[in-house]
Structure formats: C-alpha cells, structure tokens
Amino acid sequence: MTSKNTDPFPIKQIRSDFPILSEKIYGKPLVYLDNGASTQKPIQVIKAISGVYENKYANVHRGVHYLSQVATDEMEAAREKVRGFINARSEREVIFVRGATEGINLVASSWGKANLTAGDEIILSQMEHHSNIVPWQLIANATGAIIKVIPIDDSGELEMDVFRSLLSEKTKMVAITHVSNALGTIVPLKQMIKESHDTGALVLVDGCQAAPHLQVDVQKLDADFYVFSGHKIYGPSGIGILYGKETLLEAMPPYQGGGDMIDTVSFSGSTWADLPFKFEAGTPNIADAIGMGNAIDYISTLGLPAIIEYENALLSYATEKLQAINSLKIVGNATEKAAIISFVMGDIHPHDIGTILDRQGVAVRTGHHCAQPVMERYDVPATARASFALYNTFEEIDSLAVSLAKVQEIFG
Amino acid sequence: MMAGELNDLYQDIILDHSKNPRNSGYLEGATHSARENNPLCGDRVSVYLTVQNAEITDLTFEARGCAISVASASMMGQMMKGKSVAEAQNLFKQFIALINGSDVAEGVELKDLQSLSGVKQFPTRVKCATLSWHALQHALESGGIESKTS
Ligand SMILES: Cc1ncc(COP(=O)(O)O)c(C=O)c1O
Numbered sequence: 001m002t003s004k005n006t007d008p009f010p011i012k013q014i015r016s017d018f019p020i021l022s023e024k025i026y027g028k029p030l031v032y033l034d035n036g037a038s039t040q041k042p043i044q045v046i047k048a049i050s051g052v053y054e055n056k057y058a059n060v061h062r063g064v065h066y067l068s069q070v071a072t073d074e075m076e077a078a079r080e081k082v083r084g085f086i087n088a089r090s091e092r093e094v095i096f097v098r099g100a101t102e103g104i105n106l107v108a109s110s111w112g113k114a115n116l117t118a119g120d121e122i123i124l125s126q127m128e129h130h131s132n133i134v135p136w137q138l139i140a141n142a143t144g145a146i147i148k149v150i151p152i153d154d155s156g157e158l159e160m161d162v163f164r165s166l167l168s169e170k171t172k173m174v175a176i177t178h179v180s181n182a183l184g185t186i187v188p189l190k191q192m193i194k195e196s197h198d199t200g201a202l203v204l205v206d207g208c209q210a211a212p213h214l215q216v217d218v219q220k221l222d223a224d225f226y227v228f229s230g231h232k233i234y235g236p237s238g239i240g241i242l243y244g245k246e247t248l249l250e251a252m253p254p255y256q257g258g259g260d261m262i263d264t265v266s267f268s269g270s271t272w273a274d275l276p277f278k279f280e281a282g283t284p285n286i287a288d289a290i291g292m293g294n295a296i297d298y299i300s301t302l303g304l305p306a307i308i309e310y311e312n313a314l315l316s317y318a319t320e321k322l323q324a325i326n327s328l329k330i331v332g333n334a335t336e337k338a339a340i341i342s343f344v345m346g347d348i349h350p351h352d353i354g355t356i357l358d359r360q361g362v363a364v365r366t367g368h369h370c371a372q373p374v375m376e377r378y379d380v381p382a383t384a385r386a387s388f389a390l391y392n393t394f395e396e397i398d399s400l401a402v403s404l405a406k407v408q409e410i411f412g
Numbered sequence: 413m414m415a416g417e418l419n420d421l422y423q424d425i426i427l428d429h430s431k432n433p434r435n436s437g438y439l440e441g442a443t444h445s446a447r448e449n450n451p452l453c454g455d456r457v458s459v460y461l462t463v464q465n466a467e468i469t470d471l472t473f474e475a476r477g478c479a480i481s482v483a484s485a486s487m488m489g490q491m492m493k494g495k496s497v498a499e500a501q502n503l504f505k506q507f508i509a510l511i512n513g514s515d516v517a518e519g520v521e522l523k524d525l526q527s528l529s530g531v532k533q534f535p536t537r538v539k540c541a542t543l544s545w546h547a548l549q550h551a552l553e554s555g556g557i558e559s560k561t562s
C-alpha cells in the first residue's frame with residue numbers, strides 16, 4: 001500500500017481498494033455506515049479468493065498431489081496470520097469455524113456438556129448479541145445450569161458492582177462481549193477476566209466488534225476463549241475463528257464428527273486428530289479461510305494503531321455532528337467506545353429513519369441489532385446505528401447529518 | 413431535494429395517521445384478537461375486534477412500530493368498522509394487491525388506504541404496511557381471543 005498522500009492516513013488509497021465504494025445507490029454515492037453488520041472487502045481480498053479457485057484449489061489435508069499441498073499450505077499460512085493477529089501462543093489454539101456464532105455454539109456445547117451440571121452458573125451481560133445468549137440458554141436447558149445477567153447502566157457501561165456480586169464459586173463460565181454491537185461500549189475485559197479467574201470461572205469473549213477496531217491480544221487479556229468473524233474484518237463471510245487455550249481445547253470432546261477430525265476410525269471406537277483439527281470436521285471453507293488471512297494482511301499493512309487513531313477521530317466528529325441535531329439522542333455514551341453510534345430521534349421510528357437515509361445513499365442499520373435485551377433496557381423498540389470502518393470519511397459523516405436533517409424535514 | 417418516491421411514501425395523510433392513530437388502544441369486550449410481530453425489527457401490533465352477526469362492529473389496535481405500520485393499522489381500522497367479515501376478507505386481498513403493485517379489483521374503494529400504494533417502491537417496507545392486516549386476518553380466522561403467541 002504505497003501512497004504519496006501526505007495525509008497520515010492514506011484514505012484515498014484505501015477507498016480505491018474497495019470497489020463497492022464507488023457504487024451509486026439511487027444515483028447517489030454510497031455512504032456505507034453499516035460496518036457493524038458486515039464490512040466491505042478490499043480488492044486484495046477479492047482477488048485472493050478468486051486466485052485460490054483459479055490456481056491453488058484442491059481439498060486440504062487429504063491429497064499427496066501438488067494442489068492439495070498448495071491449498072493446505074495456504075490455509076495453514078492463513079491460520080498463522082490469525083494467530084499473529086490475536087497473539088495466540090500456538091496455531092493449535094486457532095480453530096476455523098463458520099463465524100463467531102458457530103464458535104460460541106461450539107464452546108457452549110462441547111465445553112458445556114463436559115463441564116456443566118445442575119446449579120452451575122453462567123454469567124452473561126445484558127449487552128450480548130443474541131448469538132452469545134441463545135447457545136448458553138440451550139446448554140443451560142440441557143444441563144440445569146443457571147444464567148445470570150450483568151445489567152447495563154444508563155451510559156451503556158456494565159454494572160461492575162453487580163458483576164462482582166454475581167461471581168461466586170458456582171460461576172463456571174463468564175461469556176461477554178468485548179465491544180457492544182448495539183452501544184459501542186468497550187468492556188473492561190482485562191479486569192473482568194482477572195476477577196473471573198480469581199473465583200475459578202472461565203471467560204469466553206465475543207470479539208466480533210472488537211477485532212476490526214481494537215488491538216486484540218488474547219494472552220494479555222488472558223481470555224480462555226475468543227471468537228470473531230471474518231466478514232467484520234474486511235474478509236469473507238462464512239469463516240471465523242475460535243481461539244481457545246490449548247489445555248482447555250485438549251480436554252474438550254469434539255463438537256462435530258467427520259472427516260479430518262479423526263486420528264483412527266473403527267467400529268470399536270475412534271480417536272481424535274490433534275488440535276486444531278479435532279474441531280474442524282469435514283471439508284473446511286478453504287478459500288475464505290485463505291481470504292481471511294489476506295484481510296488480516298490488509299489490516300496489518302495499515303497498522304491497527306493508525307486505524308484506531310483514524311476511527312477515533314471519525315467517532316468524535318460523528319458524535320459531535322449528531323449531538324448537534326435537535327431531537328437526536330445517542331444511546332450508549334460509555335467513556336470507552338468503539339466507532340459505533342446508536343441513536344433515536346424523538347418519536348420517529350428507526351425504520352423510517354433508515355428508509356429516508358437509504359434514499360440518500362446512506363446505509364445504516366435499523367432495528368434491534370440482535371440485542372433485544374439492550375432495546376428493553378433503554379425502553380426503545382429499535383435504534384438506528386451508524387457504525388464506521390477504516391474507509392469512511394468525514395465528508396460521509398456530513399452526508400449522514402444532512403440526510404438526518406431530511407428525516408426531520410419529513411417528520412416535521 | 414427530497415426524492416419523489418420518499419414523497420410518495422411519506423404523504424401527509426400517512427404522517428397524520430401515524431402521529432394521531434385512530435382507534436388505538438385496547439378494546440374491552442373484544443370477541444377476536446391476534447398479535448403479529450416483525451422479528452426483523454421488533455415491531456408488533458395487536459388487533460382487537462368485536463364481531464356480531466358476521467359484522468365487524470368495532471376494531472382497535474395497539475401498535476409499536478414505524479410510521480408506515482401505524483398509519484396502515486389506523487386506516488385499516490377506519491375502513492373495517494361496519495364491514496361484514498366477507499367484505500373484510502376481500503379488502504385484505506385487495507390491500508395486499510395494492511401494496512405489492514398488483515391490480516386492485518374493479519369497484520373496490522380503498523379510500524385513504526390508497527395513499528399506502530407508495531410502499532410498493534420500498535420492498536423492505538412491505539411487511540410494515542401489512543403487519544396489522546395479517547393480524548386482522550389471523551384474528552378473523554382464529555375466531556377467538558387467543559393471542560397468537562410469538
Ligand atoms: C457482538 C456480536 N456478536 C456476534 C455476532 C454474530 O456474528 P456472526 O453472525 O458473524 O456469527 C455479531 C454480528 O452481528 C456481533 O456484532
């Protein structure tokens with residue numbers, strides 16, 4: 001990524017890397033502010049994926065033939081990139097899954113079945129995405145474990161006192177998001193993990209919204225499990241990561257059975273392959289795993305510190321711009337926030353806001369963001385959400401503000 | 413300036429019904445009711461009816477939703493009061509046709525509801541306009557006041 005731009009952050013170059021950003025929507029330039037739902041893909045990732053199919057494709061871990069080896073090497077190189085991205089100790093701790101949702105289901109099911117019994121407690125927070133709630137409800141129903149919930153305060157932060165009072169020797173698992181997709185809140189994870197460990201509980205972190213916005217270091221955090229999705233870090237959909245500490249993964253039974261996850265199979269019993277393959281039954285999503293590696297390359301080339309600085313500037317600018325709009329109320333004002341702004345405008349329903357913005361080319365998410373407990377907490381049916389990425393610009397935030405003025409114009 | 417299609421969607425009459433919904437609230441003594449959700453956005457509407465001798469003598473609704481869904485419920489209520497169940501079912505069909513951009517049968521007077529025809533240019537909003545209508549349909553079909561649990 002060479003850029004002659006004197007701008008410290010090469011935004012022009014970046015924008016030209018993302019072909020979709022030059023699309024017109026209803027004749028207007030696309031202003032894509034739905035990055036919390038999914039990010040767009042740079043040409044480097046798009047080309048890498050088609051490149052796999054063009055000259056590197058075969059099944060992995062199976063053939064003695066040349067292409068099988070090439071595909072296997074590429075996929076394992078991607079795993080190594082992921083390892084570096086989150087600073088895992090070993091590639092054995094990096095499992096390719098379909099996405100964060102599958103990663104959480106894997107842990108809830110495999111770890112849960114082996115470790116939870118009636119009366120054990122699982123602590124979640126009120127700001128979890130449904131994908132970090134429902135898998136735990138399923139395993140709680142199956143084992144008799146009990147779910148406890150950390151509430152959110154008015155500003156959008158977790159009520160840490162309540163968290164501490166919920167922690168006990170009965171707590172077996174604390175499953176929390178790193179960054180709230182509905183509020184933008186960055187959770188004080190390091191502290192929470194330490195306190196959980198002090199009482200003997202494990203911690204699973206939903207890193208979906210953190211991975212694109214923060215420098216994630218699973219060793220520094222001391223997370224036991226950490227999940228995230230490729231499609232939210234400029235990579236393809238259908239691929240994601242479950243990180244788990246090796247000793248924990250070693251002790252867990254397989255989640256699914258099939259090819260690639262076995263050592264030997266016989267009708268008198270089978271033995272499992274080594275990590276990470278024990279948890280990768282069946283032919284994996286080869287091309288997208290490789291593409292996710294290229295997305296990580298893209299982020300690394302720019303450097304997360306520069307991305308974070310740029311996104312923080314976008315967040316402050318957007319916060320200021322939106323706060324200046326009469327009747328607009330930002331939902332979620334935590335001190336530590338990622339570049340996500342949820343808002344409501346008086347009685348105007350977020351759906352109507354979304355439709356009016358859409359016709360100006362501005363894409364935002366409206367609805368409950370798969371976080372219905374958060375909506376209940378703030379007593380709103382839904383919010384509108386602008387979530388930013390490394391390719392967004394200050395001018396786009398101006399467009400958002402102008403479009404929001406149209407909403408007011410229509411609704412008077 | 414505002415795109416023409418947005419003007420078609422957010423007409424004054426629709427905004428008026430959404431801000432001042434008619435027949436909003438719970439109906440004491442309802443003989444039929446049903447609730448519908450839009451799981452996509454968390455909108456929900458409950459429709460309450462009094463049906464006597466196969467005629468809808470009263471109709472109210474409780475809605476939590478966008479301007480389109482509230483306006484549609486409000487206009488539906490106005491339209492349906494005093495109609496026979498058979499007429500109501502025909503109007504349901506005609507309204508769905510209107511929203512989907514199909515032909516409305518000759519001789520059917522949709523009155524204010526006509527203003528919702530702009531929704532057809534907004535496929536993501538069709539569900540909003542039809543939510544209360546599906547609730548009405550379910551209430552009539554279920555023939556009782558059990559709420560559709562969701
Ligand atoms: C915080 C959070 N957790 C989990 C998910 C689920 O991710 P996926 O659908 O990629 O499995 C999302 C994505 O919407 C999210 O924002």
